[in-house]
Amino acid sequence: MSKVLDYAGQALTMLGFLFVAVLGTADNVPMAFPGVSVMGLGAVLTVAGWGLRERGRIRWGSVLLAFAGVGVLGCFLWRAMMSPVAHFAQLDVALIAALAAGLVVIVFGRWPVNLRWFGALLSLLTLVNLWIAVVQVVVEPGYAPWASLGLERPLDNPQASGFFFHQNPFGAFSAAAGLLLLGMARAKIGTGFERAVHGLGSLAAFVGVYLSFSRAAMLGAVVGLAVMAAVVGVTAVMRRRMSGPRRAAVMAGVVLALAGIGYGAMWGAERIISHRWGDRTGLEQLGKLDSRGDSWRLAMDVFQGSPVVGEGSRGFQDRQYDYWAADAYSLEADYHYAHNEYLQVLSDYGLVGGLLLLLAMAALGIRAVVLIGRGARAEKEAPAMPLVWRGAFAGLCALAADAVFSFNLHFVPVAALAGVMLGVMMRNLAPTSSGGARQVVRKPDVMAAVAWGGLLVVSVASVIAVVKPVAGSWWRWQLAEPMVADGSLGDLDQVTLARELYAESGDYWSSLRMGEVAWRVARSDRLEWSDRKALAEEALEAYAAAADVWPADPLPHGKQAEILLALGRFDEAEAVYQVAIERSGNRDRWFTYGFDLGLLYFTRARIAMEDCDHHAATYWLTLAKETLDSQPWPAVPERRKQWDDARAAVDADIALLKGLKEWFPESTDVRPPE
Numbered sequence: 001m002s003k004v005l006d007y008a009g010q011a012l013t014m015l016g017f018l019f020v021a022v023l024g025t026a027d028n029v030p031m032a033f034p035g036v037s038v039m040g041l042g043a044v045l046t047v048a049g050w051g052l053r054e055r056g057r058i059r060w061g062s063v064l065l066a067f068a069g070v071g072v073l074g075c076f077l078w079r080a081m082m083s084p085v086a087h088f089a090q091l092d093v094a095l096i097a098a099l100a101a102g103l104v105v106i107v108f109g110r111w112p113v114n115l116r117w118f119g120a121l122l123s124l125l126t127l128v129n130l131w132i133a134v135v136q137v138v139v140e141p142g143y144a145p146w147a148s149l150g151l152e153r154p155l156d157n158p159q160a161s162g163f164f165f166h167q168n169p170f171g172a173f174s175a176a177a178g179l180l181l182l183g184m185a186r187a188k189i190g191t192g193f194e195r196a197v198h199g200l201g202s203l204a205a206f207v208g209v210y211l212s213f214s215r216a217a218m219l220g221a222v223v224g225l226a227v228m229a230a231v232v233g234v235t236a237v238m239r240r241r242m243s244g245p246r247r248a249a250v251m252a253g254v255v256l257a258l259a260g261i262g263y264g265a266m267w268g269a270e271r272i273i274s275h276r277w278g279d280r281t282g283l284e285q286l287g288k289l290d291s292r293g294d295s296w297r298l299a300m301d302v303f304q305g306s307p308v309v310g311e312g313s314r315g316f317q318d319r320q321y322d323y324w325a326a327d328a329y330s331l332e333a334d335y336h337y338a339h340n341e342y343l344q345v346l347s348d349y350g351l352v353g354g355l356l357l358l359l360a361m362a363a364l365g366i367r368a369v370v371l372i373g374r375g376a377r378a379e380k381e382a383p384a385m386p387l388v389w390r391g392a393f394a395g396l397c398a399l400a401a402d403a404v405f406s407f408n409l410h411f412v413p414v415a416a417l418a419g420v421m422l423g424v425m426m427r428n429l430a431p432t433s434s435g436g437a438r439q440v441v442r443k444p445d446v447m448a449a450v451a452w453g454g455l456l457v458v459s460v461a462s463v464i465a466v467v468k469p470v471a472g473s474w475w476r477w478q479l480a481e482p483m484v485a486d487g488s489l490g491d492l493d494q495v496t497l498a499r500e501l502y503a504e505s506g507d508y509w510s511s512l513r514m515g516e517v518a519w520r521v522a523r524s525d526r527l528e529w530s531d532r533k534a535l536a537e538e539a540l541e542a543y544a545a546a547a548d549v550w551p552a553d554p555l556p557h558g559k560q561a562e563i564l565l566a567l568g569r570f571d572e573a574e575a576v577y578q579v580a581i582e583r584s585g586n587r588d589r590w591f592t593y594g595f596d597l598g599l600l601y602f603t604r605a606r607i608a609m610e611d612c613d614h615h616a617a618t619y620w621l622t623l624a625k626e627t628l629d630s631q632p633w634p635a636v637p638e639r640r641k642q643w644d645d646a647r648a649a650v651d652a653d654i655a656l657l658k659g660l661k662e663w664f665p666e667s668t669d670v671r672p673p674e
Contacts (some may be wrong), residue, residue: 174443495521495535508549515542536563554583560592565600573600595643598627602650609653618657624650 025115116144225460540563547556557580564573575598580593605620628647 067673107572148651176652387392492527492531495538508546508553511542511546511549512556515546515556517537518542519559519563533567536567539563552583554580554593561593561596561600565596565603570600570604592631592643594627594631595646598624598650599646601627602646602653603649605653616658617653621650621654625654 014486061088094360200240206242424639494517498514516539518535518539522539527535540560543559546559550556557576559574561573561580564570565574574597576646577593577597581597599623604616605624608614608620625647628643628650631642631643
């Protein structure tokens with residue numbers, strides 16, 4: 001019975017991971033969360049099988065503690081899936097959570113799959129994603145890998161992303177760096193001092209990327225990793241630890257790494273000399289120290305409420321709306337706070353919770369390095385970790401899951417990377433076999449593989465048979481929402497399905513999503529004008545409902561003004577734009593509603609010019625120029641060219657009207673038209 005539970009738990013864990021990896025693409029985020037839930041169920045079964053296998057040598061109180069810890073983990077995962085913000089989470093966190101669940105199972109139970117192949121698969125996936133992140137951030141900003149396949153990004157989102165890490169190159173970098181270090185430990189390359197040097201080098205490169213969020217830092221980090229790979233490869237070849245083919249492969253990798261370093265150096269020099277870095281350079285980040293100081297003060301405001309145990313995972317979110325409404329902090333400060341994992345943990349969990357969480361992740365990293373370094377599981381294990389500690393680890397992993405899914409989206413990758421680095425640098429802390437006995441590697445036999453595959457099929461059928469009837473509409477939402485997001489249904493079918501998904505809840509996010517779908521379909525050229533106008537009105541109502549739920553957020557107001565402008569209701573659009581600008585406060589660089597208002601004035605001027613009303617055209621052009629000139633430089637790269645083009649067009653039209661003043665004296669009259 002213990003082996004059945006053990007293999008069933010492992011099968012569910014692998015099934016959940018494949019569910020996340022295959023179906024949880026960057027455009028299909030909701031499908032990742034059922035996979036994480038299945039992995040949690042696999043962890044429970046694995047602990048149960050392990051407890052039965054060790055009965056007679058353990059206390060049942062410890063077994064109950066282990067079940068309690070894993071049960072709390074499952075509760076947090078279930079709460080995360082039912083959260084209204086779950087489908088907005090970034091997929092890099094879902095993948096890291098899946099990997100963390102896999103590590104928990106590795107620590108708790110047996111693993112019949114060769115971990116070298118498992119690690120190689122993860123290494124390949126993350127390194128491919130790292131390359132995509134480098135291409136889209138450094139070489140060709142905005143590069144979308146799916147464009148070559150004829151696919152379009154849904155929801156009119158121009159931002160590119162990798163296969164796994166949704167709009168987050170740092171997740172790709174951290175995973176790739178961690179896997180490189182794991183590979184070093186697994187291959188037992190170098191001495192402990194060399195591993196420590198490589199670990200500190202990776203940590204320094206990661207910190208450099210994290211602090212600056214610039215293409216220069218990304219390039220430097222990649223060059224640093226290439227240098228590390230070259231040093232490790234040359235060291236291995238010089239010591240003749242490899243066979244001929246492997247030695248040739250390593251030398252080829254060294255040559256490619258050096259070529260990449262040379263290309264990166266030349267490319268970086270050219271960019272620096274030509275001053276074409278844009279606003280994402282480390283130099284410009286120095287000018288944002290004030291906003292970073294605001295992020296520290298913001299974190300301290302939350303932290304001072306409960307410095308020992310923290311305000312809880314919703315500590316900042318409960319106050320965020322008030323901060324925004326009062327313009328207490330800039331959007332940059334809010335952004336830097338939300339992307340500073342250490343500030344989040346300090347304010348949300350306090351000193352005690354933050355230290356426990358970091359120690360738990362570090363301990364898991366050490367354990368994972370030891371187990372992966374051995375390859376297949378040994379038949380005679382080293383002294384096992386006491387069950388009470390396994391239960392404690394499960395509880396701390398539940399704390400980590402709470403940190404992930406309560407919208408603190410970036411902490412776990414950093415903590416996991418720190419744990420892995422600590423495990424690589426402190427690998428000798430792991431327990432060894434008593435008496436130095438030789439460990440015998442147990443290879444999985446054919447019967448075990450057949451049994452594992454059969455249990456996998458049975459597990460799939462069982463999960464579908466049990467979860468689908470119980471979940472009901474929630475399960476249907478998980479399957480239907482991605483079809484609405486990626487536009488795979490017909491135009492009107494998307495709207496019909498969106499009404500079923502979002503119309504009844506009435507919360508902010510559902511109203512916002514309903515407005516997005518209706519407005520996207522309303523802009524389709526495949527529908528009649530009457531249908532498009534009706535959908536635009538429906539989108540207008542949905543955004544109005546979202547604005548009623550959260551009046552301080554400028555986004556629904558800006559969307560309403562955009563729709564009103566498209567419908568030709570200029571006076572209403574102008575009034576709503578004024579509200580959106582007021583709600584934006586000092587965040588105009590991000591929301592750019594003042595820029596949109598300038599475009600509205602410019603549109604009215606063009607209409608007046610077509611009607612030969614030069615007096616009205618002069619008035620609206622003057623307003624457009626004053627509005628555009630008063631706006632800050634947009635923070636969104638796609639808006640900057642539009643801003644420059646709009647200003648140039650306004651100046652050209654003003655010059656045209658001034659040239660006509662001899663025939664039309666009213667063209668210089670800037671009084672409001674009657």
